[in-house]
Amino acid sequence: MCRWAAYIGEPVHLSEVISHPEHSLIDQSLHATQSVTPTNADGVGLAWYGARPTPGVFRDILPAWSDRNLKSVAEHVSSGLFLGHIRASSGAPTSRENCHPFTADNWSFVHNGEVGGFSDFRRHANALIPDDLYHHREGTTDSEAMFLIALHEGLADDPKTALERAAGQLEAMSRAHGSAPHLHM
Structure with a gap:
């Protein structure tokens, strides 16, 4: 970890x-x-x-x-x-773009954990990131996707709920693809 x-x-x-x-x-x-x-x-x-x-x-x-x-x-x-x-x-992959912290405007984000089987549904997860935030997507990690989805879900106004929503959406995708563990945070 x-x-x-x-x-x-x-x-x-x-x-x-x-x-x-x-x-x-x-x-x-x-x-x-x-x-x-x-x-x-x-x-x-x-x-x-x-x-x-x-x-x-x-x-x-x-x-x-x-x-x-x-x-x-x-x-x-x-x-x-x-x-x-x-x-x-x-x-x-090990690349500079996949190293944390991830940033968008005045936000920065780190994550310790994983979304199980993310590579199997990465394209679908990326589709949850709206166009106005997608230009911040530099790497291929589950963590960066979670961060940008959380920004879309209202991180600025209610961080706890926004992260719960983002994590919940990714966990649901992991479960639908039969991957385990579904989510570590």
């Missing part, structure tokens, strides 16, 4: 969460003790907020522990609101 961290508070350098603590996000990507796989090596990403309403984004396919650019960004960028994500692929 993926590893992620979220921070909100007084501005700190991202490294205070991403790399410096004993059980930092980078440490967990290499030495996961409560996971099926001990390493998460399928990419890394950060989204942070500063003076602009849209997030800054860093994503790469290198393993977090050996990504010098990640470490440099984390040492020099400070923010009071950011997300970090270390990817362990559940089937989608």
